[in-house]
Amino acid sequence: MIRKTDPQAIAPYLKDASNFSLGFAEEVVIPETPEELANFLRTNNGPITVAGAGTGLTASRIPDGGKIISLERFKKIGGLENDSITAEPAVSLRDLQDRLKSSAFFYPPNPTETLASIGGTIATNASGSRSFYYGVTRDFVLELEGFLADGRSFRLNRDHKIDRPLELGDGSFIEFPSVDYTSPACKNAAGFYVQPGMSWLDLFVGSDGALGIITRARLKLLPRPDRFLSGVLFFAEKENCWKLVQDLRSDHAGALTPCSLEYFDRRALNRLRIKFRQIPDKVDAALFFEQAVEPGGDYDSLFDRWCENLLDRDPLLEDSWFAENDKDLEKFHGFRHELPVMINEENSRLGRVKVGTDMAAPDERFLEMMKFYDRELEAAGIDYVAFGHIGDNHLHINLLPEANDLSKAKEVCQNLATRILSFGGTVSAEHGIGKLKKEYFLQMIGAEALTDLKLIKKTLDPGWILGRGNIFDP
Numbered sequence: 001m002i003r004k005t006d007p008q009a010i011a012p013y014l015k016d017a018s019n020f021s022l023g024f025a026e027e028v029v030i031p032e033t034p035e036e037l038a039n040f041l042r043t044n045n046g047p048i049t050v051a052g053a054g055t056g057l058t059a060s061r062i063p064d065g066g067k068i069i070s071l072e073r074f075k076k077i078g079g080l081e082n083d084s085i086t087a088e089p090a091v092s093l094r095d096l097q098d099r100l101k102s103s104a105f106f107y108p109p110n111p112t113e114t115l116a117s118i119g120g121t122i123a124t125n126a127s128g129s130r131s132f133y134y135g136v137t138r139d140f141v142l143e144l145e146g147f148l149a150d151g152r153s154f155r156l157n158r159d160h161k162i163d164r165p166l167e168l169g170d171g172s173f174i175e176f177p178s179v180d181y182t183s184p185a186c187k188n189a190a191g192f193y194v195q196p197g198m199s200w201l202d203l204f205v206g207s208d209g210a211l212g213i214i215t216r217a218r219l220k221l222l223p224r225p226d227r228f229l230s231g232v233l234f235f236a237e238k239e240n241c242w243k244l245v246q247d248l249r250s251d252h253a254g255a256l257t258p259c260s261l262e263y264f265d266r267r268a269l270n271r272l273r274i275k276f277r278q279i280p281d282k283v284d285a286a287l288f289f290e291q292a293v294e295p296g297g298d299y300d301s302l303f304d305r306w307c308e309n310l311l312d313r314d315p316l317l318e319d320s321w322f323a324e325n326d327k328d329l330e331k332f333h334g335f336r337h338e339l340p341v342m343i344n345e346e347n348s349r350l351g352r353v354k355v356g357t358d359m360a361a362p363d364e365r366f367l368e369m370m371k372f373y374d375r376e377l378e379a380a381g382i383d384y385v386a387f388g389h390i391g392d393n394h395l396h397i398n399l400l401p402e403a404n405d406l407s408k409a410k411e412v413c414q415n416l417a418t419r420i421l422s423f424g425g426t427v428s429a430e431h432g433i434g435k436l437k438k439e440y441f442l443q444m445i446g447a448e449a450l451t452d453l454k455l456i457k458k459t460l461d462p463g464w465i466l467g468r469g470n471i472f473d474p
C-alpha cells in the first residue's frame with residue numbers, strides 16, 4: 001500500500017472541477033488490493049474521503065481533513081459476459097469505451113467528461129446527454145462490491161432488497177432503518193436514493209462517497225446501434241427551439257426518438273464562437289440532437305423524417321450542421337463538451353468559484369421554467385450562459401459575475417432554486433450535492449427528511465467516517 005504525506009504529493013487530490021480551494025488532508029492512502037483496503041479500514045477511525053478522477057463539480061472528493069483513499073490502482077476491466085462487463089472503480093469512461101469499441105455493445109451513460117472514473121460516476125449517479133433516452137448510471141449498475149467504513153465487505157446485486165437485512169462479508173447484518181423520506185420522482189442526484197422496496201445496491205449508487213467504498217461493479221451494456229443520426233440545429237428565435245423540444249418529447253408514437261437533446265443559449269454560442277467560427281451569426285439558440293439507428297434500421301429514411309419534421313419549425317436549416325460520419329459525430333460531442341470546459345477554464349483563470357446550477361423540473365413545467373429562467377437572468381444584469389440537457393428539463397445555468405457581484409450571483413441562484421423547487425423539481429439532477437449545495441438540499445427536502453437521511457448514514461457509518469462534509473453535516 002502506498003502512503004503519501006508530502007504536501008506536494010497530496011495537493012493534486014485536493015482539487016476537482018469545481019475550483020473549490022479549501023481542502024486539506026494529512027495523508028493519501030493508495031491500496032493495491034481489496035484486502036489492503038479492508039485492513040486499513042479496520043484499524044482506521046478518522047475521516048476518509050474517497051478520490052475518484054477529480055472531474056466532479058461539487059467538491060465532494062475534496063476533504064476537509066483526515067485521510068484520502070485513492071483507488072487509482074483498481075483499474076481492471078473484466079471480460080464481456082453476455083451483455084455486461086465488470087470494471088474496477090479507477091477505470092475511466094474513456095478506457096471502458098475503448099475496451100468496448102471492438103465489441104457489439106456500448107455503455108450508454110455519457111457525462112461528456114470521459115476522464116470520469118466508473119467509481120465516481122456510480123457515486124454521483126452521473127448522467128449526461130444520452131440519459132434522456134437511455135437512463136442514468138443507476139440504470140446500468142447490475143452488481144456492486146465494496147466496503148463499509150469499518151472494513152466489512154458487501155457484495156450486492158439487484159435482488160438484494162432493503163426489506164431484507166444487508167448481509168456483510170463477516171456474516172453480520174444491518175437492517176434498513178424505518179424512514180418516511182422518498183427521493184423525488186424526477187431526474188435527481190441530490191442526497192441518498194430512497195424508494196420503498198428498492199435494492200441495497202441503489203442506496204450506494206449516488207451516495208457521494210458517504211456510505212461505502214466501491215471496489216468493483218458489473219455494468220449493463222446495450223447492443224451498439226449501427227450509427228447515430230445527429231445534428232446541431234440553429235434557431236433565429238429561442239422559443240422555436242423550446243417548442244420543438246416540447247413537440248419531440250410528446251411525439252411518443254412517432255419515429256423521431258432522439259437519445260440526446262442538448263441546448264445552447266445565445267450567450268453560450270457567443271462564447272463557443274471563439275473556438276467554432278462556423279457558428280452562424282445572430283442565432284438565438286441551438287439544439288444538439290442524436291438518434292440511434294438500430295441494427296437493420298434505415299438511416300436515410302430516418303434522416304428524411306427529421307428534415308420533413310424540421311421544415312416548418314424555423315431552424316436555420318441552411319446553416320445547421322448534420323453529421324455525415326462518426327468523425328462528425330465526435331466533433332459534435334466535442335462541441336457540446338467544450339462549453340463547460342471553457343467555462344471551468346475561465347473560472348480557474350479568474351479564480352472564480354463556480355456559481356452554477358444543476359436543477360431540473362418536472363416535464364409539465366418545461367415552458368414555464370424556460371420563460372422564468374429567461375426573465376430572471378436577463379433582469380439580474382450578470383453575465384451568464386445557459387446550456388445542457390433540455391430534454392430532461394435540466395439546464396446548467398452558469399453565472400459569471402465580476403468579483404464584486406458574487407453575492408448578487410448567489411442571490412440569483414437562490415431565487416432560481418426557490419422557483420424550481422416550487423415546480424416540484426430538484427436542486428441537483430446529476431452532479432450531486434457534495435460540499436457546495438448543502439443549503440439548497442436542506443431547502444429541497446426539509447429538516448424532517450434530513451433526519452431520515454442522517455439515520456441512514458448513522459446506520460451504515462456510525463463513526464461518520466466516509467465523505468465527511470458531503471450532502472449534510474452531523
Ligand SMILES: Cc1cc2nc3c(=O)[nH]c(=O)nc-3n(C[C@H](O)[C@H](O)[C@H](O)COP(=O)(O)OP(=O)(O)OC[C@H]3O[C@@H](n4cnc5c(N)ncnc54)[C@H](O)[C@@H]3O)c2cc1C
Nearest residue numbers: 052053054055056060111117119120121123127208209214
Ligand atoms: C467539463 C465537464 C462536464 C461534465 N458534464 C457532466 C454531465 O453532463 N453529466 C454528469 O453527470 N456529470 C458531468 N460532469 C461531472 C463529473 O464528470 C461527474 O460528477 C463524475 O461522475 C465524477 O467522477 P470522478 O471519477 O471524477 O469522481 P470525483 O470527482 O473524484 O468524485 C466524485 C464523488 O465520488 C466519490 N467516489 C469516487 N470514487 C468512489 C468510489 N470508488 N467509491 C465511493 N465513492 C467514490 C468521491 O468521494 C466523491 O464524493 C462534468 C464534469 C466536467 C468537468
